[in-house]
Amino acid sequence: MTDTKEASKEAPPYEDNPQSHESHNSSKVTSTVTPATSKSAALCPRVLMPEQLEKLHNDAVLVSDFKQLKLEKEAQKNWDLFYKRNSTNFFKDRHWTTREFEELKACRQFEAQKLVLLEAGCGVGNCLFPLLEEDLNLFVYACDFSPRAVDFVKQNPLYNAKQCKAFQCDLTKDDLLENIPSESVDVVTLIFVLSAVHPDKMHLLLENIYKVLKPGGCVLFRDYGLYDHAMMRFKTGNKLGDNFYVRQDGTRSFFFSDDYLAQLFTRAGYEVLVNEYVLRKTVNKKEGLSVPRVFLQSKFKKVMTGT
Ligand SMILES: C[S@@+](CC[C@H](N)C(=O)[O-])C[C@H]1O[C@@H](n2cnc3c(N)ncnc32)[C@H](O)[C@@H]1O
Numbered sequence: 222m223t224d225t226k227e228a229s230k231e232a233p234p235y236e237d238n239p240q241s242h243e244s245h246n247s248s249k250v251t252s253t254v255t256p257a258t259s260k261s262a263a264l265c266p267r268v269l270m271p272e273q274l275e276k277l278h279n280d281a282v283l284v285s286d287f288k289q290l291k292l293e294k295e296a297q298k299n300w301d302l303f304y305k306r307n308s309t310n311f312f313k314d315r316h317w318t319t320r321e322f323e324e325l326k327a328c329r330q331f332e333a334q335k336l337v338l339l340e341a342g343c344g345v346g347n348c349l350f351p352l353l354e355e356d357l358n359l360f361v362y363a364c365d366f367s368p369r370a371v372d373f374v375k376q377n378p379l380y381n382a383k384q385c386k387a388f389q390c391d392l393t394k395d396d397l398l399e400n401i402p403s404e405s406v407d408v409v410t411l412i413f414v415l416s417a418v419h420p421d422k423m424h425l426l427l428e429n430i431y432k433v434l435k436p437g438g439c440v441l442f443r444d445y446g447l448y449d450h451a452m453m454r455f456k457t458g459n460k461l462g463d464n465f466y467v468r469q470d471g472t473r474s475f476f477f478s479d480d481y482l483a484q485l486f487t488r489a490g491y492e493v494l495v496n497e498y499v500l501r502k503t504v505n506k507k508e509g510l511s512v513p514r515v516f517l518q519s520k521f522k523k524v525m526t527g528t
Pocket of ligand 1: 300301341342343344345346347348364365366367370390391392393411412413414417418
């Protein structure tokens with residue numbers, strides 16, 4: 222069943238936009254979201270037709286090593302240019318965060334407890350500000366690769382130093398302990414961020430956030446899943462590696478299987494609590510298109526010492 226009103230409120234355009242993001246304009250895409258029809262469907266990745274599998278299999282040409290190195294070197298610049306082009310207009314506020322991640326509230330041991338959150342790869346704050354609006358009993362650290370995105374966060378009228386500390390950092394390189402005390406964070410949100418990181422460096426990001434998480438604290442994760450429509454529509458010449466692609470604007474995107482993600486997190490010392498595919502359909506009524514979207518929504522815990 223499609224609930225248009227609910228879906229349009231819930232749907233961040235980045236997820237719903239079946240176009241690669243450089244061509245995205247939120248006013249053009251009127252999309253609705255259909256939840257997966259059965260629970261079991263969400264336990265397996267999207268099933269592809271033989272011709273789709275063949276197309277993926279035949280796309281064997283990888284971007285040259287030289288260009289791949291350049292993309293890695295210029296990753297920060299490319300995200301900063303993305304925010305220069307789009308300012309704060311690209312992503313819609315993610316009001317679904319508290320609804321879908323009920324854990325945020327459940328993380329409190331007692332009702333009046335102040336929760337400390339790290340929004341890792343916060344962009345311009347589309348998760349952060351709806352959360353702060355809804356729940357005043359939060360302190361949020363927010364960081365991003367792009368200095369411009371961090372500036373947008375700081376300029377937001379809802380930003381105040383009592384509730385929020387935003388800073389620029391490369392989560393794969395800069396030690397979070399420079400900005401956040403060790404083991405002081407209850408919850409880390411990682412929303413469409415790990416997919417933007419080179420697979421060889423993903424473990425570095427997970428190890429970095431591990432240091433600031435309290436034992437027993439959680440990472441709430443949502444990102445692209447294997448065979449998402451955005452993956453299937455990449456043309457030959459954009460492939461960087463297995464399930465890893467580059468967009469026209471130089472930003473990159475990985476598409477996760479549940480096993481791959483679980484291994485990444487367990488190797489970095491986390492326990493898997495939830496790790497599920499979310500299958501949806503994005504409907505563009507204007508163009509009469511319906512495309513299958515695949516996301517992974519997961520929850521990982523930093524294991525308590527001595528347990
Ligand atoms: C697709 S956007 C998602 C932004 C935000 N989480 C949201 O949901 O609206 C990916 C973000 O990850 C950031 N990012 C990519 N690589 C990063 C890194 N190594 N360290 C910190 N942030 C990074 C980008 O600058 C960008 O803002």
